[in-house]
Amino acid sequence: MPVRSAAFATAAGAALLLLTAPAATAAPHDARYVTESVTVDPTGRLAADGTVTLSGTYRCTAGTGPVFVSSTVSQSDPSVRHGIGGTRAVCDGLEHRWVNTGTPSANALKPGAAHVEATLMELRPMGGLPLPSFHARHGQDVTLAEG
Numbered sequence: 478m479p480v481r482s483a484a485f486a487t488a489a490g491a492a493l494l495l496l497t498a499p500a501a502t503a504a505p506h507d508a509r510y511v512t513e514s515v516t517v518d519p520t521g522r523l524a525a526d527g528t529v530t531l532s533g534t535y536r537c538t539a540g541t542g543p544v545f546v547s548s549t550v551s552q553s554d555p556s557v558r559h560g561i562g563g564t565r566a567v568c569d570g571l572e573h574r575w576v577n578t579g580t581p582s583a584n585a586l587k588p589g590a591a592h593v594e595a596t597l598m599e600l601r602p603m604g605g606l607p608l609p610s611f612h613a614r615h616g617q618d619v620t621l622a623e624g
Contacts, residue, residue, distance in 0.1 A: 512570065513537045515546060515597045517617040522624050523588055529561050529621065531593055532576040537568040537612050540599040544568050544612065546575040548595045550621075552586055558594070559585055566597060591621045 515535045522530040531548045544566040549558040562577030575595070594616040600607035 513597065513612045515575075515595045515613045515615045517548075517593045517595050517615055517619060519617070519619055521550065521591065521593065521619050521621045523586060523621040524624065526580065527583060527586070528578055528580045529559070529586060530576065530578045531561050531595070531619075532574065533595055533615075534572050535566055535575050535595075535597050535613070536570065536572045537566055537597055538570050539568050540601070540610070540612070542600045542602055542607055542610075544597065544599040546577065546595060546597055548577045548593055550581075550586065550591050550593050550619075552589070552591045552621075555592060561593075586621060588621050588623045591619050593617055593619050 513536060515533060517531065517533040521532075524530075529550060531550065533546075535546050537544055545563045546566050547563045548561045550561055551558045559579070559581035561579035561581075564575045564577055566575070567573055594614065596611060597613040599610045599612060601610045602608075
């Protein structure tokens with residue numbers, strides 16, 4: 478019985494400490510403190526010839542290698558993603574726009590709901606080889622509009 482009493486006392490003490498500890502609060506979002514980010518506009522364009530245009534914004538700080546904003550889009554099957562272009566990024570700490578265009582295989586996409594993922598990625602030289610280093614990623618549901 479003494480072992481159970483000691484275990485109970487330890488558990489009760491831990492619970493009491495948790496109850497009296499101050500609650501952690503999340504810092505409010507302030508764009509002035511965001512150094513690296515990528516966003517996706519809520520509407521993409523799907524041309525009659527199947528060309529897709531996606532866009533958004535990005536912000537990054539200086540890197541040691543070239544930095545790109547890449548994007549993929551998926552529709553009915555989320556495991557099937559179509560790469561839609563890539564844009565070279567300027568990493569000066571300021572917010573910039575990105576626009577990527579690409580043409581997936583014929584009839585792969587149609588107007589309507591879709592999911593886009595944008596990635597801000599640097600090719601860092603490591604031992605003579607450029608290796609990917611990810612700065613930011615954002616996924617968002619969008620609408621592919623004709624046009």
